[in-house]
Amino acid sequence: MTKTAESIWSNCLKIIKDIVDWQPYKTWFEPIKAVELKGNVLLIQVPSQFFFEYLEEHYVTLLAKTLKRELGKEARLEYRIMVDSGSNGHNGTMDVPAGNMKMYNNNEMDFPLIINSPVKNPFVIPGLKKMQIDPQLNATYTFDSFIEGDCNRVARRAGKTVAEKPGANSFNPLVIYGGVGLGKTHLAQAIGNEVKRLHPNKVVLYVSSEKFINQFQDHSRNNAINDFIHFYQLIDVLIIDDVQFFSRAERSQDAFFAIFNHLHQSGKQLVLTSDKPPKDLDGMQERLLSRFRWGLSADLQIPDYETRIEILERKMKNDGLDMPKEVVKYVAYNISTNVRELEGALISLLAQSSLNKREIDLELAKKVLRNFVKTSSKEITIDAIQKMVCEYFDVPYDKLLQKTRKREIVQARQITMYLAKAFTKNSLKTIGEHFGGRDHTTVIHSCQTVKDLMDTDSLFRENVMELTQKVQLAAM
Template identity: 85%
Template sequence: MDKACETVWNNCLNIIKDIVEWQHYKTWFEPITPVLLKSNVLTIQVPSQFFYEYIEEHYVNLLAKTLKRELGKDARLEYRIMVDSGNGKNLPLMMDVPGQGYKSYSNNEMDFPLVINNPVKNPFVIPGLKKMQIDPQLNPVYVFDAFIEGDCNRVARRAGKTVAEKPGSTSFNPLVIYGGVGLGKTHLAQAIGNEVKRLNNNKVVLYVSSEKFINQFVDHSRNNAINDFIHFYQLIDVLIIDDVQFFNRAEKSQDAFFAIFNHLHQSGKQLILTSDKPPKDLEGVQERLLSRFRWGLSADLQIPDYDTKIEILERKMKNDGLDMPKEVVKYIAYNIQNNIRELEGALISLLAQSSLNKREIDLELAKKVLRNFIKSSSKEITIDTIQKMVCDYFDVPYEKLLQKTRKREIVQARQISMFLAKAFTKNSLKTIGEHFGGRDHTTVIHSCQTVKDLMDTDTLFKESVIELQQKVQLAAM
């Protein structure tokens, strides 16, 4: 391997590993091998066509910026894809950096604020600064269509849609989106920004993390340029600040943000903030700021329920043109409990292993690959377990569940049991029916549809089913 080639690639990786989540870094960057550096063209070898396509779709912008940083503005990237024969005769696939759909950054352009963690070099004192020169720093992947609505996020998503349609003109100003790690706060906040740009391209939108904001403030304090710093932010029409809880360790940055907040709010501009907790629980943040955070709407994101997780996985698969057995999708949704990020990480790891091992995805592979995501204490749920759980919940005798009766409470308990058995076990419809007094598969299909219809129309019934779903999930842990 060319020493210069290896050096360039390692320098790129040193930047990438600070930006990409560790699990994604190990999955998508460690298997890559640099093979050739000729002039300003770097060739990297990837294990498969799937690998190449995934890198192209999800990380081309990041690769573009890191490679330009190493080789200059004319940097190019080539891929060499490994094939089954291993004869090495296949031509490398070619791609211009930074790739289709992304902006290139030259030295004479405004570089504020870079995604790469460089110190900001006073980007404001640029002659003839115009508002439209400001890059919004939005990820084009984060849109409303890709943000699945469920009970866990309905208020926040609909409030975000309202804000995007009328930024600065609703009572949701500021809009504070809060919730735990990996529940979609950044996605929703950036989806608002992307929707604003789609509807009003003349609006100046900017997304920035609180840590980036603080670092910029410190840099400009050293250069006696705080007024330039504040003036720049006052140019923004829609300002999105991610993870405002980190303001707790930056008192002077809070002072600057207070001035920016007041100016934007009084000027009818929109502020969108995200946090890991509601404003009332933020510690170390000035009370005058907290009071302003409470002026608008605070909407939380919760852990998605089973049905929402299924929909998230199916949407992800559809967007990526992937297919997977229903039982595997259910297995992932059932076992991944913590957040959406972990859910998607599990799916990505499964797809990567399937591609690298050239093996079809089935339940056996899913269990093997996802053992690092799933608690080892998980156990299989049986139809009998579900039946007894439902009987206890509704105080219905177990033997009645198997008999032929038209009593409403018995019929309903039987239908819910069938619905849960289909959702949480790997049994066929025929097997499920046999566990209910020898009923056939059409009865199971009818019961499951009846439960879905009642959940759409009867709130109390829906709450009972959701509670039972949670009990079944807990029983498997």
């Protein structure tokens, strides 16, 4: 019997029908039509771009395995996608090999794939007017959910100014830079969401530099670079995330340079994020770097102790959660790297509580956080901590060991004992011996006094937190 596209697809459907539930089968497989069989390549027609993307995301492996059973291990699948050609009112088609959506499945908001498509604008939603595009923004990223602290105050307030008067402010471009997990993407998208709220007629677009580069390369292969650049020149507020990745894409930099110039000269707003300040971006064209410096470069730093507590409390409030104050403080105290790890620790803590059916307490927090707090690569000695504290408070080392009741000496000694207990493996007795032969009860009393003062005296707490960070850095 001669194999045809219809017979091959019919056999595939019989297999798929036994694997997939009835409703998904009816929704996602019945509308597919077999079009053509060329050797070991089966061409199927799907009704829309969205339909194609859904199949690629959820069923591409099933389709591949099923087709190989019918046509052998060299079997390949191609889609014919029905697309809206635009304002002329006629529909067109484009043929796309299976598997092309894999590179986009990275848990971020995805853009439509463009391969020989008659729709020139890669961000237009099929069926909508020319500039009715999806801004690719996450609605949860707002200024209200972005906690302000000393670590990010300048960047956040600059972002608010940009959102209120996009293109009509001195922060153009606004470059937000900082390490991993400090909120660059959150703040950049918060600007976009605020612009959409205050200026609904503004065309806003958020795009990562990697997706920009990928789509530029697609258009380059199809000799459609001018269309690509022209589209971007129509945006009112362009937000590009992680511009440092442009360093490995010279031609994409050329395209972005043309886009940047046009937007800036037209009074449009640019918001860029990077993992480092413009002056430290390697592999970038100098003409681009000079333009990045036209506006404001604002950094995001590691949040301080108070800000970390506020972040946790806001996260808990939004999720309707409750935890003892001492646990919140413990998490904030021990996770000092970035916001992402802070929230990750909270999620892990809640998961352990739920799975083990036990209340969240300090003991559970200590157990969970072992997976987050890095073990020091070198051991810190009591002597080293004593020297750090003496230098910090400008206290003579010999005074730290004497029996004196001067407040500044007593507190310095108590903090040193507290840090020695936290960062060394020495017994309480050994710690006491390093302070003029004091006994273990004195060490216990000192540690408790430090904890109590941290709860009631903000300046004292700040001093302890700064010293803690110094010790942690010394241990790396």
